[in-house]
Amino acid sequence: MREQGFFGRPESAGRSDPTMEGSNIRPPQPLIQELLGCLGNGLLSGGQMLGEIPASGGAYVLLLHLERAVTIELPRLDPDPIPAGWHLYAGSANGPGGLRARLTRHFRPHKKPHWHIDRLTIIKAPEAAFSIPSGNECAIVSSLIASRAFRFTSPGFGATDCRQCQSHLLTWRR
Numbered sequence: 237m238r239e240q241g242f243f244g245r246p247e248s249a250g251r252s253d254p255t256m257e258g259s260n261i262r263p264p265q266p267l268i269q270e271l272l273g274c275l276g277n278g279l280l281s282g283g284q285m286l287g288e289i290p291a292s293g294g295a296y297v298l299l300l301h302l303e304r305a306v307t308i309e310l311p312r313l314d315p316d317p318i319p320a321g322w323h324l325y326a327g328s329a330n331g332p333g334g335l336r337a338r339l340t341r342h343f344r345p346h347k348k349p350h351w352h353i354d355r356l357t358i359i360k361a362p363e364a365a366f367s368i369p370s371g372n373e374c375a376i377v378s379s380l381i382a383s384r385a386f387r388f389t390s391p392g393f394g395a396t397d398c399r400q401c402q403s404h405l406l407t408w409r410r
């Protein structure tokens with residue numbers, strides 16, 4: 237399970253970019269512990285850089301922090317404000333380049349929005365991410381919800397094709 241990793245925002249992302257809000261904030265330890273508990277693995281072996289993320293497919297969790305609530309217009313969904321605080325987004329990457337390519341995209345501020353999450357990461361880059369090779373995004377969501385430490389935010393977000401989850405975006409109830 238060495239590949240299950242955590243990394244902070246890359247040095248280059250968002251620092252001098254006026255379109256990006258805020259600075260790099262390290263996720264609080266209670267949040268990390270809660271997340272690791274849900275993922276069923278207590279291994280957190282220092283920082284892992286984007287280049288070290290496996291190019292294989294699997295699931296991932298993004299950790300995002302919003303200083304203030306934001307409302308994002310999503311096609312076919314009613315706009316629902318995402319509150320200030322810590323949020324987790326669960327996704328999967330099974331295309332070319334796997335987890336490494338997808339996570340690199342999520343940390344890049346300039347991109348043409350394709351997924352719902354792009355509209356959020358354009359405004360605010362993730363603070364960190366976990367890669368879970370051969371993991372399943374919906375299984376991650378149910379495990380996080382079952383812990384009662386997280387709740388669904390923005391119904392339908394990232395989940396328009398999902399019949400199981402209300403949303404793939406969750407808010408930490410701290």
Ligand SMILES: [Zn+2]
Nearest residue numbers: 374398400401
């Ligand atoms: Zn789902």
